[in-house]
Amino acid sequence: MLSFNSITKTITQNRFFVNYSRMWRYVRPVWFRALCSMLICIPIGSLDAVIALALKPYMDLVMVEKSINSPWYIPLGIVAFTCIQGLLKYLSSYLSTWVGGRITNGLKYDMFKKLLTLPTSFFDKRKSGDIVFQFNNQADIACNGLLDNLSVFVQRFFSSISLTAVLFYNSWQLALIAVVVLGCAFAPVAKIQSRIKSVMQKTIFADASIITEYNEVFNGNKTVTSYNLADYEINKFSGILKNIFNLRIKMVQKTQWLSPMMHVIVSIGIALAIGYGSHLIMTGKITSGNFVSFITALILLYTPVKNIGNNLNAVQFSFFSIEKIFAVLEMTPEIKDCENAKILDRNHSTIEFKDVCFEYKPNVPVLKNINLKIKRGQTVAFVGNSGGGKTTMVNLLPRFYDVKSGSIEIDGVDIRNYTLESLRDNIAVVFQDNFLFSGTIKENILLGNRNSSEEEISKAVKMAYLDDFVNSLKLGLDTQIGERGILLSGGQKQRVAIARAFLKNAPVIILDEATSALDNKAEAVVQKAIDNLMADKTVFVIAHRLSTIQNADKIIVINQGQIVESGTHEQLLSIENGQYKMLYEMQFKKQEVNV
Numbered sequence: 001m002l003s004f005n006s007i008t009k010t011i012t013q014n015r016f017f018v019n020y021s022r023m024w025r026y027v028r029p030v031w032f033r034a035l036c037s038m039l040i041c042i043p044i045g046s047l048d049a050v051i052a053l054a055l056k057p058y059m060d061l062v063m064v065e066k067s068i069n070s071p072w073y074i075p076l077g078i079v080a081f082t083c084i085q086g087l088l089k090y091l092s093s094y095l096s097t098w099v100g101g102r103i104t105n106g107l108k109y110d111m112f113k114k115l116l117t118l119p120t121s122f123f124d125k126r127k128s129g130d131i132v133f134q135f136n137n138q139a140d141i142a143c144n145g146l147l148d149n150l151s152v153f154v155q156r157f158f159s160s161i162s163l164t165a166v167l168f169y170n171s172w173q174l175a176l177i178a179v180v181v182l183g184c185a186f187a188p189v190a191k192i193q194s195r196i197k198s199v200m201q202k203t204i205f206a207d208a209s210i211i212t213e214y215n216e217v218f219n220g221n222k223t224v225t226s227y228n229l230a231d232y233e234i235n236k237f238s239g240i241l242k243n244i245f246n247l248r249i250k251m252v253q254k255t256q257w258l259s260p261m262m263h264v265i266v267s268i269g270i271a272l273a274i275g276y277g278s279h280l281i282m283t284g285k286i287t288s289g290n291f292v293s294f295i296t297a298l299i300l301l302y303t304p305v306k307n308i309g310n311n312l313n314a315v316q317f318s319f320f321s322i323e324k325i326f327a328v329l330e331m332t333p334e335i336k337d338c339e340n341a342k343i344l345d346r347n348h349s350t351i352e353f354k355d356v357c358f359e360y361k362p363n364v365p366v367l368k369n370i371n372l373k374i375k376r377g378q379t380v381a382f383v384g385n386s387g388g389g390k391t392t393m394v395n396l397l398p399r400f401y402d403v404k405s406g407s408i409e410i411d412g413v414d415i416r417n418y419t420l421e422s423l424r425d426n427i428a429v430v431f432q433d434n435f436l437f438s439g440t441i442k443e444n445i446l447l448g449n450r451n452s453s454e455e456e457i458s459k460a461v462k463m464a465y466l467d468d469f470v471n472s473l474k475l476g477l478d479t480q481i482g483e484r485g486i487l488l489s490g491g492q493k494q495r496v497a498i499a500r501a502f503l504k505n506a507p508v509i510i511l512d513e514a515t516s517a518l519d520n521k522a523e524a525v526v527q528k529a530i531d532n533l534m535a536d537k538t539v540f541v542i543a544h545r546l547s548t549i550q551n552a553d554k555i556i557v558i559n560q561g562q563i564v565e566s567g568t569h570e571q572l573l574s575i576e577n578g579q580y581k582m583l584y585e586m587q588f589k590k591q592e593v594n595v
Helices: 002-012 015-022 024-046 048-064 073-117 120-124 128-170 172-219 221-226 230-255 258-282 288-306 308-329 390-396 420-425 441-448 454-463 467-471 490-504 520-534 546-551 569-573 579-594
Strands: 350-361 364-375 379-383 405-410 427-430 508-512 538-542 554-559 562-567
Touching (some): 048 128, 048 288, 073 128, 073 308, 128 308, 172 221, 172 258, 350 390, 364 390, 364 538, 364 562, 379 390, 390 538, 427 520, 441 454, 441 490, 454 467, 454 490, 490 520, 554 569
Parallel strands (some): 379 554, 427 508, 508 538
Antiparallel strands (some): 350 364, 554 562
16 A cells, blocks of 8 residues: 555656646546446455455365365355456446546547637647647546546555555564565656656657648648659658657657566565565464465565556556646637627727737737728728738737737727627638538538528528529538538639628628639639628728729738838829839739730
């Protein structure tokens, strides 16, 4: 008992009870079944001593005295106790699995909720495999290790008590030898913690890289095929596997020496017990039954110790995962509601950028002192060279990111003082590459407003010029579109996204190069749908199509993070050597001729 306690504290450096206490709020809803699972472990561990204890009278009466009144009930009793122990182990395993599943689901649920509160910048800095591993796989590692180790702890705790009692019952002299040797066996474990922590962390990141590789090959399968990248991807995957293999080997090198050392130390303990036990038998201080019972109890006590190295990795990964999970759960999102945040209604009159500065990386400014005022119902187009800050401008409005300095105000109130939910309810975004979820066309459109009626859905489909396409499908709106809408063309995806924005019916529309990836025919249809969407709305457009720019109330030219020109199409064209005029002549004049 004392030995198991000391090894636990040594391994975890007092993290055992800290980590398990942090898990209490997930255990509390299922505490009764968890308690039953742990209580069942008490007799499971205690019954380990039955065989050892039963051997004393059996050996003394049958093997030594050869008594005709041999205790026949002892073998039957051993079988009966073993059957009881087996049944209890089954019940404990069932309850542990049930409790573990509920706790794991609770952790994953909270991790998923936390994931949805994290800002866009969080995802910018991480790979998909890191996200999947951190928010899903680590919960499995933590809970499996948690329950397995806790069950083992309880079983070993009471097994140690009962077996130690048997040792002292048979011979206190031999028992002292056994306890001292056991203490020596645990001494090397103190070195394990520092040796494996760095390797363990690298192993987790390496495991996550495999998930990333699968995701990239899945999403980029056409690129892999068209560029004949199969060999490249195979070599890349092979490198990941080799890295993981090397890390696994390092982990073995740093931990698995412990089990052979334990075997050696334990064998020394058994040898000392046999040697000194023989002397005690010869001097009549103990009987042969005492000795056999003692050795059996000693082997049962020592056996788990010899395999401690095999379990150490699982214990460490469990604690490491628990710490990582709670590091995420206790993380405060950068973008969140302030105290006493206001509800933004749908009848605002102005949106204003005041001295807005922003940077993705420290000391690398993307926007510099942006000042801009937009009235309700106006259409504002942003143009400029690639990387100038156009998309960043519109990304700040729904608070995908927060400004570094300055403010964005709606009706004179900083948007950071509105609730995120009400702010984003007022904004609909149509991206260049809109994300569609696996499911049906209807399910994706309904994401704009899940309470929409069939009439509203039908109107949105018609306004998005999606009706002819939907009517040509056998299942209509109930047609499955595949993961990320893979079964739809680019123009069809855009029109589904526009229909979704129609259902949302937000007063502010952001169009982030919504037609730039389409061919001329698809672009013409999508542009008609966009024109419908823009009606009576405040619209922010990252310009691509010429007609959208010409009809805008304001055209803002952004270059290197600054507004360099502002005005209507005619006003900007009248500026001699103006940047808009140069862009117009270079990029848009040919399109105007075609129109």
